Amino acid sequence: MNYFSSDFKLGILGGGQLGKMLLSETRKFDIQTYVLDPSDDAPCKIACNKFFKGDITDFDTVYNFGKQVNVLTFEIELVNIDALEKLEREGIKVFPSPKTLRGIQNKGIQKEFYINNKIPTAEYEKFSALTALKEKVENNQIQLPFVWKCTEFGYDGNGVKIIRNYADLESLPNVECIAEEMIPFKNEIAVIVCRNASGEIRTYPVVEMEFHPEANQVEYVICPARIDEKVAEKARAIALNVSIKFDHVGLLAVEMFQTQDDQIIVNEVAPRPHNSGHYSIEASYTSQFENHLRAILNLPLGDTQSKLAGIMVNLSGEEGFTGNVVYENLEQILSWSGVTPHIYGKKETRPFRKMGHVTIVHKDLNEARILAEKVKNTIRVISSKPKLNPFKL
Amino acid sequence: MNYFSSDFKLGILGGGQLGKMLLSETRKFDIQTYVLDPSDDAPCKIACNKFFKGDITDFDTVYNFGKQVNVLTFEIELVNIDALEKLEREGIKVFPSPKTLRGIQNKGIQKEFYINNKIPTAEYEKFSALTALKEKVENNQIQLPFVWKCTEFGYDGNGVKIIRNYADLESLPNVECIAEEMIPFKNEIAVIVCRNASGEIRTYPVVEMEFHPEANQVEYVICPARIDEKVAEKARAIALNVSIKFDHVGLLAVEMFQTQDDQIIVNEVAPRPHNSGHYSIEASYTSQFENHLRAILNLPLGDTQSKLAGIMVNLSGEEGFTGNVVYENLEQILSWSGVTPHIYGKKETRPFRKMGHVTIVHKDLNEARILAEKVKNTIRVISSKPKLNPFKL
Structure with missing residues (x-):
C-alpha cells in the first residue's frame, strides 16, 4: 500500500x-x-x-x-x-481491533482477561451495581481499604476511588464496578509496547511515575525508571506478553505496580498513545506517536531506545482558575536548555484539566530531575482575569 | 505578549x-x-x-x-x-526586517554589504546587464573560470552558473548580474545563527556539505562538520558577525567556503530556516524551526547543541520521472534505526524537485555516514506510471 x-x-x-x-x-x-x-x-x-x-x-x-x-x-x-x-x-x-478493544474497554472484562491469561494482577471482585458492593462492605465481607473502579466510562482518574470506609462509597454512581485489592507498591511504572499487524513487536524502556510525597498525585514521568535492571526486564517481558495475548496492533500502554518484594502486577492498559510516553517526542529515536502510526499501517517499527534521559511534567489547570488560559512563566522555562513545552490548544482552563505537558531532556537523569522540579515550580496554568477598575466598583 | x-x-x-x-x-x-x-x-x-x-x-x-x-x-x-x-x-x-531583507535579496547589494562590513567574501564585479559582462569576457578582461550569479530572483541553484568559456554565457538571461572569483575550496560549510529582537544570539554547530565526487552535487549535510575545531570556531565567529552586522532577527543561514589554506569566505546567506539545518529536527535540542519561531517572537532562544550526530539527505525527484510521486523503498529505510523521512506533501514529482528529506542520527558520526549512504542508495523518488497492456499496443 x-x-x-x-x-x-x-x-x-x-x-x-x-x-x-x-x-x-x-x-x-x-x-x-x-x-x-x-x-x-x-x-x-x-x-x-x-x-x-x-x-x-x-x-x-x-x-x-x-x-x-x-x-x-x-x-x-x-x-x-x-x-x-x-x-x-x-x-x-x-487498529487496535474491535475485538482487542472489547477486552479492554470494560474493566471487568479486562480483569477477567488477565486472570484467564495468567497475567499477574491484583485480586478483585466484580459487582453488577454499587448496591451489591455496599452490602458486602456493610457486612464486613470485604477488606478495607480497597480500590473501587467503575467498569465502564472511566477516564483520566474519573471512575477510580480508594475506599477507606463506608462513607467513601456514598457519592459513587450505582453502576457495574469492581473492588480491587489495594497494592502497597514501591513504584508505579509503565511500559509502552508497539506491535504491527505483521507481529513485529518492541517495547519502550520502563518509565516511572514519581508521586508528590503528600498529595499522592503523579508529578513526574521519568524515563528510564530508577529501578533495578532485572525488575525492569521483568516488567518489559510482562508488557510484551500482555500485548501478544491481546493480539494488539498499535500502541499499548501497560501500567504496572512494582510491589515491595519486587513482583510486577499489571494495573491496567490503554490501547493507544499514552501520557506516560509523551517524553518520547524529544527523548526517543522514534516517538510513541510515530510508532503508533507505523504499527497501525503495518510499517516497520522505529527504534524505541532513548537519545537522552527524559522527564515529563503535566500542565494541568490550577485549582481556583476557570476561563481563558494563561501559561504563567512559560517564557522563563523556555530559557532553560532541554525544556520543551507542548501546549494542547484548549482555550479554556479548568481545575485539573490537562492543558499541556513539558518534556525535560538531559544526558544525566539526575540533572533532568532537578530541572523538572524547577519547571514544575515555575510554570502555572491559570486564567486571565479582567482587571477590575477600583473606581468603578 | x-x-x-x-x-x-x-x-x-x-x-x-x-x-x-x-x-x-x-x-x-x-x-x-x-x-x-x-x-x-x-x-x-x-x-x-x-x-x-x-x-x-x-x-x-x-x-x-x-x-x-x-x-x-x-x-x-x-x-x-x-x-x-x-x-x-x-x-x-x-522579522527578519525589510531593511535586512533589502540587504540580502539582491546579491549585488549583499556583496557590497560584505565589502563595506569587512566580511571575508570572494572578489567580484557587478554588471548592469549580461551584455556588459560578455564584452569583458570577449576582451579577456576577466579571468576564467568564474561564477556568474544573477542579482535577483535566483533560487535553489537557479541563477548561479560556473562560466568556463564564452559559450557558457550564451543561454543566460540579459539581467543584472555579478561575476565572482571561483574559490577552490576544501569544504563548503554553513552555520545557522539565531538572534531574537532583544539581541540574544546563538549559533548552531558548523555543518559540512559533502559533494558527490563526480556529479558535483551536495549529497549529504553533515553535523558536526568533520573539520578542525579552530576552523569551526572561526566560521561560527564570522557567522555571528554577519548576523549582527545585518541586525538580523530570526534565523540566518550563512553559507561559507573553507579555502585550501583554512581561510573562511562567506558565500551567501539565507534569512530563514534552511536546508542545511533540517538535521536539527531530530539531532538538536532545539530545531531550527522552533528557534526561528522563538527568535521572531522575541522569546528566549533554545539550546542549539546536538543530542546526536546528524546527517541529512535530500529527496529530490529522479531524472526521467514526472507525475504522481512514489517513494520507492521508503518502507525499507524505515526499518533502520535513527532514520526519519520527511515527506513535504507535493503530489507531483519532477526531475530535481525537492520532495522531502531524510535525517539520519547516530551516536557515532561515522556510523551515521555509512547509514546515510545506504539511505541514499535505497530510496528513489519516482512517479507512478500506468501499466501498459501489451495486448493493446
Missing part, C-alpha cells in the same frame, strides 16, 4: 491532544487524515485533512465516518465498538 | 516545506498562524489556522494579508519588500 502523498486515508476517532500529536507524524509522512470529534474546538481540528464534527459513541456517526477511510484508529477508548465491528466486517482495517 | 492559545496571529509569507515544518512548532505551542501562498496545493495549506491564496510578490496582496496579523515572517526571500516596509511603518512587526 502506498500511504505517502497518496489517496490513502487514515481515520482517527477523537480529536484531543493525543490525536493532535499523532497528526504531527501524519503531516511528516504526508498521510491523509480524517478526524471525528464532537467539539468544534478540538485540538485536531486543524492539521488533519478533513474534520468531522460528531459523536464518537454514536453507531451511525462512527459507521458513516469509518466508511470513508482505509484504516481507522482511535485516540480514546470510549468509542462505539459495534460500529467498529461492522466496519471491520465490511473490509475497513481497524 | 501572550502568544500561546491566544488571539495573537503570526503571518507567514510562502507555504512550502519550510513553512510546513515551522507550522509543526506553532502547533506545538498553539500559536495562531495565517499563511499566504499562490498555490492551492501548498504543503502549508493544512496545519495553519487560515490559508490565503495569493501572490507573495504582489504589493496589495502582501499588504492586505499582513494587516491581519501581529507578527509577519517569510519562508522564502522572494516577497514584496515594499509592502513589508509599509506594514512595518504601520506597526506590524516584520
Whole structure:
C-alpha cells in the first residue's frame, strides 16, 4: 500500500491532544487524515485533512465516518465498538481491533482477561451495581481499604476511588464496578509496547511515575525508571506478553505496580498513545506517536531506545482558575536548555484539566530531575482575569 | 505578549516545506498562524489556522494579508519588500526586517554589504546587464573560470552558473548580474545563527556539505562538520558577525567556503530556516524551526547543541520521472534505526524537485555516514506510471 502523498486515508476517532500529536507524524509522512470529534474546538481540528464534527459513541456517526477511510484508529477508548465491528466486517482495517478493544474497554472484562491469561494482577471482585458492593462492605465481607473502579466510562482518574470506609462509597454512581485489592507498591511504572499487524513487536524502556510525597498525585514521568535492571526486564517481558495475548496492533500502554518484594502486577492498559510516553517526542529515536502510526499501517517499527534521559511534567489547570488560559512563566522555562513545552490548544482552563505537558531532556537523569522540579515550580496554568477598575466598583 | 492559545496571529509569507515544518512548532505551542501562498496545493495549506491564496510578490496582496496579523515572517526571500516596509511603518512587526531583507535579496547589494562590513567574501564585479559582462569576457578582461550569479530572483541553484568559456554565457538571461572569483575550496560549510529582537544570539554547530565526487552535487549535510575545531570556531565567529552586522532577527543561514589554506569566505546567506539545518529536527535540542519561531517572537532562544550526530539527505525527484510521486523503498529505510523521512506533501514529482528529506542520527558520526549512504542508495523518488497492456499496443 502506498500511504505517502497518496489517496490513502487514515481515520482517527477523537480529536484531543493525543490525536493532535499523532497528526504531527501524519503531516511528516504526508498521510491523509480524517478526524471525528464532537467539539468544534478540538485540538485536531486543524492539521488533519478533513474534520468531522460528531459523536464518537454514536453507531451511525462512527459507521458513516469509518466508511470513508482505509484504516481507522482511535485516540480514546470510549468509542462505539459495534460500529467498529461492522466496519471491520465490511473490509475497513481497524487498529487496535474491535475485538482487542472489547477486552479492554470494560474493566471487568479486562480483569477477567488477565486472570484467564495468567497475567499477574491484583485480586478483585466484580459487582453488577454499587448496591451489591455496599452490602458486602456493610457486612464486613470485604477488606478495607480497597480500590473501587467503575467498569465502564472511566477516564483520566474519573471512575477510580480508594475506599477507606463506608462513607467513601456514598457519592459513587450505582453502576457495574469492581473492588480491587489495594497494592502497597514501591513504584508505579509503565511500559509502552508497539506491535504491527505483521507481529513485529518492541517495547519502550520502563518509565516511572514519581508521586508528590503528600498529595499522592503523579508529578513526574521519568524515563528510564530508577529501578533495578532485572525488575525492569521483568516488567518489559510482562508488557510484551500482555500485548501478544491481546493480539494488539498499535500502541499499548501497560501500567504496572512494582510491589515491595519486587513482583510486577499489571494495573491496567490503554490501547493507544499514552501520557506516560509523551517524553518520547524529544527523548526517543522514534516517538510513541510515530510508532503508533507505523504499527497501525503495518510499517516497520522505529527504534524505541532513548537519545537522552527524559522527564515529563503535566500542565494541568490550577485549582481556583476557570476561563481563558494563561501559561504563567512559560517564557522563563523556555530559557532553560532541554525544556520543551507542548501546549494542547484548549482555550479554556479548568481545575485539573490537562492543558499541556513539558518534556525535560538531559544526558544525566539526575540533572533532568532537578530541572523538572524547577519547571514544575515555575510554570502555572491559570486564567486571565479582567482587571477590575477600583473606581468603578 | 501572550502568544500561546491566544488571539495573537503570526503571518507567514510562502507555504512550502519550510513553512510546513515551522507550522509543526506553532502547533506545538498553539500559536495562531495565517499563511499566504499562490498555490492551492501548498504543503502549508493544512496545519495553519487560515490559508490565503495569493501572490507573495504582489504589493496589495502582501499588504492586505499582513494587516491581519501581529507578527509577519517569510519562508522564502522572494516577497514584496515594499509592502513589508509599509506594514512595518504601520506597526506590524516584520522579522527578519525589510531593511535586512533589502540587504540580502539582491546579491549585488549583499556583496557590497560584505565589502563595506569587512566580511571575508570572494572578489567580484557587478554588471548592469549580461551584455556588459560578455564584452569583458570577449576582451579577456576577466579571468576564467568564474561564477556568474544573477542579482535577483535566483533560487535553489537557479541563477548561479560556473562560466568556463564564452559559450557558457550564451543561454543566460540579459539581467543584472555579478561575476565572482571561483574559490577552490576544501569544504563548503554553513552555520545557522539565531538572534531574537532583544539581541540574544546563538549559533548552531558548523555543518559540512559533502559533494558527490563526480556529479558535483551536495549529497549529504553533515553535523558536526568533520573539520578542525579552530576552523569551526572561526566560521561560527564570522557567522555571528554577519548576523549582527545585518541586525538580523530570526534565523540566518550563512553559507561559507573553507579555502585550501583554512581561510573562511562567506558565500551567501539565507534569512530563514534552511536546508542545511533540517538535521536539527531530530539531532538538536532545539530545531531550527522552533528557534526561528522563538527568535521572531522575541522569546528566549533554545539550546542549539546536538543530542546526536546528524546527517541529512535530500529527496529530490529522479531524472526521467514526472507525475504522481512514489517513494520507492521508503518502507525499507524505515526499518533502520535513527532514520526519519520527511515527506513535504507535493503530489507531483519532477526531475530535481525537492520532495522531502531524510535525517539520519547516530551516536557515532561515522556510523551515521555509512547509514546515510545506504539511505541514499535505497530510496528513489519516482512517479507512478500506468501499466501498459501489451495486448493493446
